[in-house]
Amino acid sequence: MKKNLKILLLIMGALTLFSACTSVYTREEEYARATAIVLSKSMSSTTSFEKKWKTTNKDAIVDTFKNGEKDGEFRRYYLNGNLLMRGYCKEGRTDGIWEDYYPNGKILMSGYMKNNKRIGNWKYYDESGKLLGEVPYDQIPKEIRDVREKNVDQFWKDIKSGK
Template sequence: MRKKFKMLLLAIGALTLFSACSSTQSDIRGEGNQRALAMAASKTLKKPIIYEKKWKTTGKVAMMDTFTDGKVEGEFRRYYLNGNLIMRGYFKDGVVDGIWEDYYPNGKLIMSGYMRGHKKIGKWKYYDESGKLLGEVPYDQIPKEIIDINQTNLANFWKDIKSGK
């Protein structure tokens, strides 16, 4: 009985937190704790919980994850400050599994392919900044300049997240 009461209190606290966060713009610096609470709430409540974080400076979505039974499940997205996607992928039972896409700041694809068990599999398509398909090869054969652009974009995204933009 005592354990059920604690679980109920945790669930009520999580729901209160999420309802408060949904009505106000959140500060991206608190991302880690709120994301962990969403993960825990999905396990406690036994239903999917969508975690969404907004950029403080623009009010646009920065991150979106769905948690089921304490794990990332289904589509996840990350966004540039301008609102365009930076990346999108899929999880199954907390493991990357499915289509993976990375984008330029202008919204055009950089590369796309498939991942299974956190590993890049099969052929990946890569594109120039105008969206023109440049090739389709195994991931390890994508030209270094395309990989470098993607890594720079991701590094800047995480730098902006940490700075509280």
């Protein structure tokens, strides 16, 4: 009984925290996400949260949690169902392979993250999937990085508008 009360209090606290912030989630999604986070911590297990696009009912956001933090693969999807980005977290920090995609499903760029920082060389591609180069992230042509930023910005605009 005491454990259940603690879990309930943790969930309620998380909901209060989430609702105090400007959110991209509905109240039900906030509750589901908070529950996944709390369960991952209280049960010492891996849990996941999925947000669907309202207009297509396809995945928009998929996050994995362990011990109350983002841990494991996370994915973001375009409205059309194609992957926008995929990466990995470890103990709440971005750590592992990172990939961004064009709306047509072809890869845009890929590289590695360690401790929330881009490391090593990153590959970048044209819209047909042809490899254009492999350089440190800050040397990727501005046009390619701008495409990524535009795609991510549009994703968040679509999420916030309730699509």
